[in-house]
Amino acid sequence: MAKQICARSRAAFTAQSVQATALASDPDGIASARFKVGSGAWVDAVVSAGTWSAPLVLAVGVNTITFEATDANASPRSHQATSTVTYSAPDNVAPTISIDSPSNGATIIGSAGTRITVSGQVTDNAGGSGIADVKVNDTEAIFDSTGAFSAQVTLVTGPNTITISAVDSAGNAKTAVVSVQVIVVDPTSGGNVIVLSDDFQEIELRLRQRGIG
Numbered sequence: 001m002a003k004q005i006c007a008r009s010r011a012a013f014t015a016q017s018v019q020a021t022a023l024a025s026d027p028d029g030i031a032s033a034r035f036k037v038g039s040g041a042w043v044d045a046v047v048s049a050g051t052w053s054a055p056l057v058l059a060v061g062v063n064t065i066t067f068e069a070t071d072a073n074a075s076p077r078s079h080q081a082t083s084t085v086t087y088s089a090p091d092n093v094a095p096t097i098s099i100d101s102p103s104n105g106a107t108i109i110g111s112a113g114t115r116i117t118v119s120g121q122v123t124d125n126a127g128g129s130g131i132a133d134v135k136v137n138d139t140e141a142i143f144d145s146t147g148a149f150s151a152q153v154t155l156v157t158g159p160n161t162i163t164i165s166a167v168d169s170a171g172n173a174k175t176a177v178v179s180v181q182v183i184v185v186d187p188t189s190g191g192n193v194i195v196l197s198d199d200f201q202e203i204e205l206r207l208r209q210r211g212i213g
Helices: none
Strands: 004-008 017-025 030-037 046-048 051-057 061-071 078-087 096-101 106-110 115-123 131-136 148-154 158-168 173-185 193-198 201-208
Touching (some): 017 061, 030 051, 051 061, 096 158, 115 131, 115 158, 115 173
Antiparallel strands (some): 004 017, 017 051, 030 061, 061 078, 096 115, 131 158, 158 173, 173 193, 193 201
């Protein structure tokens, strides 16, 4: 019967396919050895310089690896050793971004230099590495553990494109874009005329009491 078995392993793996190795000794010698993962099929091991090895495929999460060695006695006996390892699947999925404010295509009455708050939600995939960084037009945004973010940006007169970027801890990146337009009130009109500057064309929009017409 095998007198000594030592299974070599690491506590955690990020690769699903691994090479399992183990040592086994017996006064009668070791005739054969094999490995299995959980309740899966046995995989015959090969020996080299006293070390038994076999390729194994792990499942996501905790895996119990069993090594079994059989001695070379006339009445062969087998002995087992187990090791527990964890496989974490690599995070290859980029975060998702949803923008709460401003809405795409929104019109903002203001002036050059108007500042607004951009807010929304960034979410990493289930079991992902977590959100590492959020930026709004290259400005670092504040975000909490739920992924809610906000940042202030400065706008120019006319059309503005706001770009939100999110990166998770695995380096996966995602961007989202929202467009807004800044309309300037002409101070000489007493608040009744709006001048919209777009591609060097000025359009006067006269205000009614209850809206723009």
